[in-house]
Amino acid sequence: MAPKKKKNEKKVETNETEEVPRLPPHIEKQRRMLTLRSEGPAHANTHEYSGLYASLGIDNSFHLKRHKRNFRMEFKKDALTLAEGGDTLTFDVVGVDPAIANAYRRVMLAEIPTVCIETVTMFQNTGVLQDELLCQRIGLVPLLIDSDKIEFRQQNQEVTAATGVHFSLKMTCTRGTLSVYSRDLVWTPQSDAERQKWKDAPPKPVLPNILLTKIRPGQEIDLIAVAEKGLAKEHAKWSPVATATYRLQPYIDFPSGSVLPAETAESLVQSCKVGVFELATPPPPAASSSSSSAKSAGAPMDIEDGAEGGVREVRVTDPLRCTSCRNCFEQLPGVVEVNKIKDHFIFTVESVGSLSCDKIVRDASKVLIQKCEDLLVEIEALENSSQFGQEGVEGGEAQVFLGRAETGEAGSSSSSSSSSSASLQQTGDAQKGKKGAGGGKRKGRG
Numbered sequence: 001m002a003p004k005k006k007k008n009e010k011k012v013e014t015n016e017t018e019e020v021p022r023l024p025p026h027i028e029k030q031r032r033m034l035t036l037r038s039e040g041p042a043h044a045n046t047h048e049y050s051g052l053y054a055s056l057g058i059d060n061s062f063h064l065k066r067h068k069r070n071f072r073m074e075f076k077k078d079a080l081t082l083a084e085g086g087d088t089l090t091f092d093v094v095g096v097d098p099a100i101a102n103a104y105r106r107v108m109l110a111e112i113p114t115v116c117i118e119t120v121t122m123f124q125n126t127g128v129l130q131d132e133l134l135c136q137r138i139g140l141v142p143l144l145i146d147s148d149k150i151e152f153r154q155q156n157q158e159v160t161a162a163t164g165v166h167f168s169l170k171m172t173c174t175r176g177t178l179s180v181y182s183r184d185l186v187w188t189p190q191s192d193a194e195r196q197k198w199k200d201a202p203p204k205p206v207l208p209n210i211l212l213t214k215i216r217p218g219q220e221i222d223l224i225a226v227a228e229k230g231l232a233k234e235h236a237k238w239s240p241v242a243t244a245t246y247r248l249q250p251y252i253d254f255p256s257g258s259v260l261p262a263e264t265a266e267s268l269v270q271s272c273k274v275g276v277f278e279l280a281t282p283p284p285p286a287a288s289s290s291s292s293s294a295k296s297a298g299a300p301m302d303i304e305d306g307a308e309g310g311v312r313e314v315r316v317t318d319p320l321r322c323t324s325c326r327n328c329f330e331q332l333p334g335v336v337e338v339n340k341i342k343d344h345f346i347f348t349v350e351s352v353g354s355l356s357c358d359k360i361v362r363d364a365s366k367v368l369i370q371k372c373e374d375l376l377v378e379i380e381a382l383e384n385s386s387q388f389g390q391e392g393v394e395g396g397e398a399q400v401f402l403g404r405a406e407t408g409e410a411g412s413s414s415s416s417s418s419s420s421s422a423s424l425q426q427t428g429d430a431q432k433g434k435k436g437a438g439g440g441k442r443k444g445r446g
Contacts, residue, residue: 003042021051021210023056023058024056027053028437029043030043031342032049032341032342032343033251033339033340033341033342034056034248034339034340034341034342035291035337035338035339035340036324036326036329036338036340037329037330037341038326038330038332039104039177042346046097046098046342047060048060048061048062048097048243050062056362067095068345070094070095071094071095071096072092072094072095073091073093073094074091074092074094075091076090076091077088079091080357080358086142086206086242086350086351086352086353086357087350087351087356087357088348088349088350088351088357089347089349089351089357089358089360089361089414090346090347090348090349091346091347091349091361092249092344092345092346092347092349093246093344093345094343094344094345095343096343096345098264098342098345099348101246101345102246103368104347104365104368105244105245105246105347107364107367107368107371108240108241108244108349108360108364109232109239109241109244109363110231110232110233110239110365111231111233111364112231112232112240112360112363112364112367113152113229113230113231113356114142114143114145114147114149114226114229114230114232114238114239114240114354114355115143115145115147115150115165115203115228115230115354116140116141116142116143116227116228116230116235116237116238116354117138117139117143117167117225117226117227117228118139118226118227118228118230119142119159119222119225119226119228120134120135120138120139120223120225120226121223121225121226122134122135122222122223123222123223123224124220124221124222124223125220125221125222125223126215126218126219126220126221127213127214127215127216127219127220127221128213128214128215128216128219129213131210133225134212134213134221137212137213138169138185138212138225139237140237141182141185141205141206141210141212142205142206142352142353142354143165143193143203143204143205143206143227143354144201144203144204144205144206144209144353144354145165145203145354146201146225147304147355149197149198149231150163150164150165150229150230151163151229152222152230153228153229156320157229159226160322161191161193161194161197163228163229164226164227164265165187165198165203165226165227166187166188166189166190166224166225166226166227166229167187167203167224167225167226168185168186168188168223168224169184169185169186169221169222169224169225169277170220170221170223171184171220171221171224172216172220172221173215173218173219173220174217174218175217175218176217177214177215177216178214178215178216179211179213179214180211180212180213180214180215180221181208181209181210181211181212182205182207182208182209182210182212183204183205183208183209183311184212184316185204185225187202187203188224190212194376202229206353206354207353229271229369239352240350240351240352240354240355240360241350241351241352241360242350242351242352243348243349243350244315244347244349244350245347245348246345246346246347246348247345247346248340248341248342248343248344248345248346249319249320249340249341249344249346250319250320250322250324250338250340251319251338251339251341251347252276252316252319252322252336252337252338252339253336253337253339254314254335254336254337255334255335255336255337256334256335258313258314258315259311259312259314260311260312260313260314261310261311261312262310262312263334264313264332265279265311265312265313265314266279266312267331267332268314268328268332268335268336271327271328271331271332272325272327272328273325273327274315274321274322274323274325275317275321276282276316276319276321276322276328277314277315277316277317277320277328278313278314278315278317279312279313279315280312280313280314280315283341320346322338324340326338335384349361400435
């Protein structure tokens with residue numbers, strides 16, 4: 001038997017097939033736009049709650065079909081800028097929540113694998129730069145190595161041709177001052193198979209003229225460096241980008257029209273130091289509508305209004321130049337309004353040269369998709385688990401790590417902590433053993 005409807009119950013429109021919900025104009029503007037004001041941004045929050053507009057009879061739920069229709073990534077023809085040390089790519093992402101855009105940015109920063117020098121074995125260093133500092137400078141040198149040809153080295157696993165690339169540096173100064181550059185790191189294949197593996201693109205630093213140190217007569221540097229595959233969330237040297245940022249698409253509006261008194265129009269153009277506005281040429285013919293719009297803008301009118309040159313039209317040349325400095329609407333309140341579109345993100349990605357920008361964007365998309373798939377798998381595992389949600393779990397505890405529910409006895413936490421202490425002790429003993437390994441040889445982390 002079907003349930004009875006309440007007397008005053010409203011019918012809520014699902015609105016799945018429409019581009020945007022049918023909202024009143026001022027509410028729709030608050031939903032889509034962030035408005036800059038003198039005291040700060042207004043309407044900066046996103047409207048995600050499904051019942052937010054229930055009083056208007058509109059369903060604000062997320063719909064996959066509508067999301068697919070609105071989502072897009074735009075790459076312009078002049079978006080890629082090539083440089084010697086790395087290229088820069090600018091592209092637009094439209095129709096996503098800020099959390100998704102920020103996740104995409106963080107993946108590009110920290111979760112795309114690259115290859116950098118991880119271990120340095122120092123045989124001789126009589127220069128003024130200490131071993132630790134020299135190892136750090138060497139480790140920060142970006143390398144031009146295809147990360148797809150190298151595997152991750154597991155913990156306590158020896159370095160092999162499949163998990164590492166060897167470089168050597170041996171310099172001796174006989175007179176004057178000798179500068180040691182990144183080009184002095186020479187790739188040293190350990191076998192014929194490794195030489196054949198990298199014959200098409202031998203490993204090398206991205207830039208040859210990165211200064212590592214300087215040595216004087218009689219000083220010497222002799223070392224072997226091993227490059228490994230890693231992620232920037234472990235160390236920033238593995239980050240493939242110098243910067244990965246985004247900003248919101250500006251939208252500049254004239255509440256009372258773009259035809260203003262000549263003096264006000266000129267003041268508006270001069271108030272913007274980056275050239276967002278310009279005066280229309282030639283000036284529009286005098287008309288009563290122009291005068292009335294200028295009056296409604298709150299600007300003073302005089303006897304010259306309506307004559308030739310009394311009003312001018314202001315145009316927006318390039319909204320992307322806007323730096324949100326607020327000069328325009330603070331100097332001329334009510335004349336211009338600066339907004340930002342909440343779901344339109346302009347990304348700027350600058351590569352360090354180890355990976356191209358297009359590969360960074362593709363790999364970031366793959367990583368983000370894989371994270372979503374892993375989350376769905378974990379959620380399904382939780383739903384199908386017979387232990388999840390049961391009452392009276394032994395020990396009274398349920399620990400969830402990365403979406404995986406684990407239950408155990410009361411002594412599980414103490415046993416895990418003791419095992420962690422044991423592993424830390426073993427690691428410390430291993431490090432002490434490495435430091436004690438002699439023969440004049442010293443190892444450092446890149």
